[in-house]
Amino acid sequence: MKTDLNENEDLSTQIAEAIRDAIIEGSLIVDQRLPSEAELCEKFDVGRSTVREALKRLAAQNLIRTQRGAAGGAFVNRMSFEEAYDQQITTSTLLLSMNRVDFETACEARYALERSCAPLSAQRRTPDQLATMRAEIHRQSQPGLTDEAFCASDVAFHRALVDGAGNPVLSYQLAGAVEAMQPLMNMITYTQRDRDRIIALHSQIADALEAKDAAAANARLIDLETETLKLAKSAFAARR
Amino acid sequence: MKTDLNENEDLSTQIAEAIRDAIIEGSLIVDQRLPSEAELCEKFDVGRSTVREALKRLAAQNLIRTQRGAAGGAFVNRMSFEEAYDQQITTSTLLLSMNRVDFETACEARYALERSCAPLSAQRRTPDQLATMRAEIHRQSQPGLTDEAFCASDVAFHRALVDGAGNPVLSYQLAGAVEAMQPLMNMITYTQRDRDRIIALHSQIADALEAKDAAAANARLIDLETETLKLAKSAFAARR
DNA sequence: TGGCAAGCAAATGTCTGACAATTAGAAAGT
DNA sequence: ACTTTCTAATTGTCAGACATTTGCTTGCCA
Numbered sequence: 001m002k003t004d005l006n007e008n009e010d011l012s013t014q015i016a017e018a019i020r021d022a023i024i025e026g027s028l029i030v031d032q033r034l035p036s037e038a039e040l041c042e043k044f045d046v047g048r049s050t051v052r053e054a055l056k057r058l059a060a061q062n063l064i065r066t067q068r069g070a071a072g073g074a075f076v077n078r079m080s081f082e083e084a085y086d087q088q089i090t091t092s093t094l095l096l097s098m099n100r101v102d103f104e105t106a107c108e109a110r111y112a113l114e115r116s117c118a119p120l121s122a123q124r125r126t127p128d129q130l131a132t133m134r135a136e137i138h139r140q141s142q143p144g145l146t147d148e149a150f151c152a153s154d155v156a157f158h159r160a161l162v163d164g165a166g167n168p169v170l171s172y173q174l175a176g177a178v179e180a181m182q183p184l185m186n187m188i189t190y191t192q193r194d195r196d197r198i199i200a201l202h203s204q205i206a207d208a209l210e211a212k213d214a215a216a217a218n219a220r221l222i223d224l225e226t227e228t229l230k231l232a233k234s235a236f237a238a239r240r
Numbered sequence: 241m242k243t244d245l246n247e248n249e250d251l252s253t254q255i256a257e258a259i260r261d262a263i264i265e266g267s268l269i270v271d272q273r274l275p276s277e278a279e280l281c282e283k284f285d286v287g288r289s290t291v292r293e294a295l296k297r298l299a300a301q302n303l304i305r306t307q308r309g310a311a312g313g314a315f316v317n318r319m320s321f322e323e324a325y326d327q328q329i330t331t332s333t334l335l336l337s338m339n340r341v342d343f344e345t346a347c348e349a350r351y352a353l354e355r356s357c358a359p360l361s362a363q364r365r366t367p368d369q370l371a372t373m374r375a376e377i378h379r380q381s382q383p384g385l386t387d388e389a390f391c392a393s394d395v396a397f398h399r400a401l402v403d404g405a406g407n408p409v410l411s412y413q414l415a416g417a418v419e420a421m422q423p424l425m426n427m428i429t430y431t432q433r434d435r436d437r438i439i440a441l442h443s444q445i446a447d448a449l450e451a452k453d454a455a456a457a458n459a460r461l462i463d464l465e466t467e468t469l470k471l472a473k474s475a476f477a478a479r480r
Numbered sequence: 481t482g483g484c485a486a487g488c489a490a491a492t493g494t495c496t497g498a499c500a501a502t503t504a505g506a507a508a509g510t
Numbered sequence: 511a512c513t514t515t516c517t518a519a520t521t522g523t524c525a526g527a528c529a530t531t532t533g534c535t536t537g538c539c540a
Contacts, residue, residue: 081335
């Protein structure tokens with residue numbers, strides 16, 4: 001691990017980068033204990049608060065975890081899929097909401113990515129995942145559902161579709177794309193008619209996946225994208 | 241913003257979460273200045289180091305940036321695509337390298353995602369992006385190229401393909417999938433014959449995109465996936 | 481009046497020392 | 511053998527001090 005720090009960046013930033021690089025490069029391996037804060041102070045020749053700030057930076061990225069007590073310390077963390085999901089979703093959500101990404105762009109990306117899952121999902125979806133989709137469809141058709149709850153259920157449906165591909169890496173990559181759209185979708189007001197159309201498409205998608213018909217699933221996803229885009233367009237037009 | 245902290249988590253974690261939620265929820269908007277460290281100390285009733293550790297956590301996630309001096313402080317950061325890229329790549333790389341994700345799974349995810357870009361890229365790729373692809377193909381065919389450099393060029397080629405879709409959200413989502421594979425690809429030893437086959441497929445892909453032939457691009461991507469998988473399988477078999 | 485320099489004030493960055501809280505393991509006692 | 515107690519190591523938190531950076535004010539001088 002590099003222990004020299006010269007640049008004009010913050011010391012804590014440099015230290016965090018040095019440790020992060022060591023983790024990525026592999027000279028610090030999973031579950032290995034880092035030197036104690038006191039040792040790091042000596043090694044980098046800085047005060048304890050500086051070291052601590054560096055460690056907090058790494059903890060925020062799930063690169064390390066800390067444990068108090070006698071045999072405690074900072075340990076290289078095995079990045080879990082769940083942690084990676086959360087990070088992905090936070091980052092994607094903020095990226096979309098802060099960068100005035102137009103709805104069309106986000107929507108196009110999302111459905112392009114989802115369609116890439118469809119063939120795999122048609123092959124591999126489990127009965128459990130099909131049941132989840134049906135359950136969400138049922139929830140969506142219940143009267144008195146708020147727009148927000150409808151959107152949340154929509155997300156759950158699509159997650160089941162994605163998970164159906166049985167590829168955790170794919171699920172992880174798609175998590176951001178699917179979830180980050182929710183705040184944008186929430187800006188739409190859905191009439192009963194809109195909901196009915198969406199629910200019908202969801203049903204057809206579930207049917208296609210159950211029948212292992214990848215082409216049909218793909219076609220209905222395209223329809224759904226078109227439908228979503230149309231809804232958004234009129235919603236944003238009405239807003240003005 | 242919530243200012244109460246009870247749970248048994250670290251104070252700095254709770255404070256960071258409170259501020260993060262305020263940013264996501266929208267009550268702190270882009271470029272808005274957070275209260276000074278001293279003010280946050282009062283508001284949360286904690287010491288300054290605790291506040292600072294919380295702020296460093298947020299800075300590590302690119303949620304805020306800090307500025308020294310009179311009019312300085314912590315400001316809500318507009319998450320840039322570039323920052324999001326870097327985070328994505330770091331997270332994805334670690335997720336793959338630490339979780340013993342098998343090559344097949346990662347490869348399947350990557351090519352599934354890339355194929356979702358192909359139709360868009362066939363429509364929209366710029367001459368510039370085509371030129372980048374050709375340049376990388378040329379680099380790949382140069383003699384004496386190390387395996388590592390070959391892989392790096394491979395990544396650059398695929399990034400150009402993805403960027404060809406002209407959708408920054410898509411580029412962002414795929415950054416992780418494409419780049420995180422590099423360490424895995426680096427474990428393969430490429431014979432000249434292997435390289436020739438890959439280069440030929442790259443050429444055909446570039447040709448297809450130039451001709452705006454989405455179907456052909458898709459077909460060649462499938463071939464490339466098969467080829468890559470075959471290479472990996474024999475490489476890992478040889479290792480044992 | 482205009483410009484320049486010095487100084488001031490506010491803010492973050494860093495260091496030091498102290499104490500609190502937690503925890504594993506050693507030591508002691510039964 | 512078991513339980514209790516003690517101890518040492520380590521992170522979590524606090525307080526105070528000083529360093530550094532930077533925008534703004536103030537005052538001087540031409």
